[in-house]
Amino acid sequence: MRALLGVPTPIFLLVVYGLCPSMTIGPKEGWQVYSSAQDADGRCICTVVAPEQNLCSRDAKSRQLRQLLEKVQNMSQSIEVLNLRTQRDFQYVMKMENQMKGLRTKFRQIEEDRKTIMARNFKELKDRMDELQPLIPVLEQYKTDTKLISQFKEEIRNLSAVLTGIQDELGAYDYDELYHRVMSLETRLRSCMSKLTCGKLMKITGPVTIKTSGTRFGAWMTDPMASPRNNRVWYMDTYTNSKVVREYKSMADFVSGQESRTYYLPFKWAGTNHVVYNGSLYYNKEQSNIVVRYSFETGRVLAQRALEYAGFHNVYPYTWGGFSDIDLMADEMGLWAVYATNQNAGNVVISRLEPDTLEPLSTWNTEYSKRNAGESFMICGTLYVTNSHLTGAKVYYSYDTKTSTYEYVDIPFHNPYFHISMLDYNARERALYAWNNGHQVIFNVTLYHVIKTEDDS
Numbered sequence: 271m272r273a274l275l276g277v278p279t280p281i282f283l284l285v286v287y288g289l290c291p292s293m294t295i296g297p298k299e300g301w302q303v304y305s306s307a308q309d310a311d312g313r314c315i316c317t318v319v320a321p322e323q324n325l326c327s328r329d330a331k332s333r334q335l336r337q338l339l340e341k342v343q344n345m346s347q348s349i350e351v352l353n354l355r356t357q358r359d360f361q362y363v364m365k366m367e368n369q370m371k372g373l374r375t376k377f378r379q380i381e382e383d384r385k386t387i388m389a390r391n392f393k394e395l396k397d398r399m400d401e402l403q404p405l406i407p408v409l410e411q412y413k414t415d416t417k418l419i420s421q422f423k424e425e426i427r428n429l430s431a432v433l434t435g436i437q438d439e440l441g442a443y444d445y446d447e448l449y450h451r452v453m454s455l456e457t458r459l460r461s462c463m464s465k466l467t468c469g470k471l472m473k474i475t476g477p478v479t480i481k482t483s484g485t486r487f488g489a490w491m492t493d494p495m496a497s498p499r500n501n502r503v504w505y506m507d508t509y510t511n512s513k514v515v516r517e518y519k520s521m522a523d524f525v526s527g528q529e530s531r532t533y534y535l536p537f538k539w540a541g542t543n544h545v546v547y548n549g550s551l552y553y554n555k556e557q558s559n560i561v562v563r564y565s566f567e568t569g570r571v572l573a574q575r576a577l578e579y580a581g582f583h584n585v586y587p588y589t590w591g592g593f594s595d596i597d598l599m600a601d602e603m604g605l606w607a608v609y610a611t612n613q614n615a616g617n618v619v620i621s622r623l624e625p626d627t628l629e630p631l632s633t634w635n636t637e638y639s640k641r642n643a644g645e646s647f648m649i650c651g652t653l654y655v656t657n658s659h660l661t662g663a664k665v666y667y668s669y670d671t672k673t674s675t676y677e678y679v680d681i682p683f684h685n686p687y688f689h690i691s692m693l694d695y696n697a698r699e700r701a702l703y704a705w706n707n708g709h710q711v712i713f714n715v716t717l718y719h720v721i722k723t724e725d726d727s
């Protein structure tokens with residue numbers, strides 16, 4: 271310790287390096303600076319003296335600061351996730367932008383040399399241009415969002431540095447101000463995340479074939495609620511007369527066939543529309559409209575409940591049949607069942623289920639015939655329905671449970687192996703898992719958040 275001046279008693283001592291002149295130590299906190307000087311290396315040395323009764327408040331403050339630091343670290347993780355997702359979408363946006371620029375150039379050429387262009391070509395171009403038109407505001411918004419995220423990242427870095435350094439300089443910063451900065455950042459980040467993480471389906475890319483195995487009909491999945499390090503895969507081959515679930519520790523183990531566990535369910539399943547959600551398997555018990563919740567951890571059935579009025583055993587299957595009457599699925603909003611009832615004239619009914627008890631929390635009646643649906647999956651509370659299980663199928667209809675409205679859409683996707691018997695969204699991977707005629711494939715999806723022009727900043 272250097273150059274300590276007269277020290278009153280009782281006393282607490284603290285030596286602080288760096289940043290002396292900018293220290294703001296309010297008298298209300300009971301801190302006093304007794305000296306300030308430079309050492310041989312030119313570093314600033316402050317000797318801070320504080321009365322002993324403030325030791326307690328110092329500990330409280332240090333705890334508060336630790337909490338702030340933790341909050342900032344948490345936010346930092348969220349930003350990484352956000353960044354990853356936005357980057358992926360952004361690449362698509364960039365490609366779109368180039369495509370639009372290319373089209374504009376072509377239009378200019380056409381105008382310059384009308385005679386050599388056939389009307390058919392012109393119409394084709396015009397159609398493509400019209401298709402892209404709605405993307406212009408989305409594109410602008412995305413550019414703003416990526417900028418916003420970089421700004422968040424910088425702010426987080428700044429705050430982290432301040433908070434990490436603070437242990438040595440306790441009292442040197444105004445806690446209220448820091449607290450305010452962290453809270454305001456968190457609020458903005460939260461609203462940014464809710465805006466960016468959910469959205470409307472715009473495009474389906476792929477698929478990538480992960481493996482070729484099993485019969486023509488089956489299901490495979492990972493748990494969207496599992497931690498990122500836990501990537502167990504579950505595999506349920508065939509649509510009828512089976513109760514064997516195979517588990518693999520990772521995607522790599524699944525590909526190489528390194529099975530880690532086999533479960534024998536207490537009841538056989540119907541169809542291929544099971545889902546694993548938060549450690550439980552949800553499936554339709556054969557020849558019934560009963561939904562079963564089975565825990566992988568305990569090997570027990572935790573709940574069973576009949577879906578009231580739901581058709582079963584090929585009364586209201588998807589186009590391919592296969593007892594695919596009741597489709598269980600999960601998205602960002604939770605667990606869902608998609609089925610059809612006589613009451614709704616065989617049209618698709620959507621129920622959000624309580625994951626523990628399987629009780630329906632809300633139900634929506636759509637006007638899309640279940641027997642004319644190829645498959646369906648839920649993203650961010652919107653159900654997307656394909657019009658067939660065969661090649662050439664597209665996402666044809668969507669129903670938004672938030673607004674209880676439907677829309678006809680036209681989102682094509684590639685079906686390389688002719689027959690799709692399962693298609694389910696996984697919110698963690700932001701991907702569609704599909705069983706494509708004995709091939710296990712994954713599609714990527716591109717989501718756009720819907721732009722609100724009025725109250726958006």
Ligand SMILES: *[C@@H]1O[C@H](CO)[C@@H](O)[C@H](O)[C@H]1NC(C)=O
Nearest residue numbers: 337338339340341342343344
């Ligand atoms: C940070 O995240 C962890 C795990 O999600 C949570 O338990 C903790 O309360 C969070 N800390 C703060 C300060 O928000």
Ligand SMILES: *[C@@H]1O[C@H](CO)[C@@H](O)[C@H](O)[C@H]1NC(C)=O
Nearest residue numbers: 421422424425426427428429
């Ligand atoms: C982060 O700190 C740097 C250097 O002190 C400063 O220039 C920048 O404006 C800060 N950024 C934010 C977003 O607070």
Ligand SMILES: *[C@@H]1O[C@H](CO)[C@@H](O)[C@H](O)[C@H]1NC(C)=O
Nearest residue numbers: 495547548549604624625626
């Ligand atoms: C997931 O399971 C854990 C415990 O197994 C539970 O605490 C948590 O609430 C569940 N989450 C959801 C969304 O159901």
Ligand SMILES: *[C@@H]1O[C@H](CO)[C@@H](O)[C@H](O)[C@H]1NC(C)=O
Nearest residue numbers: 358475476477478712713714
């Ligand atoms: C999905 O996107 C990720 C990240 O860009 C990429 O690594 C993966 O190969 C893609 N998968 C498919 C099925 O296109």
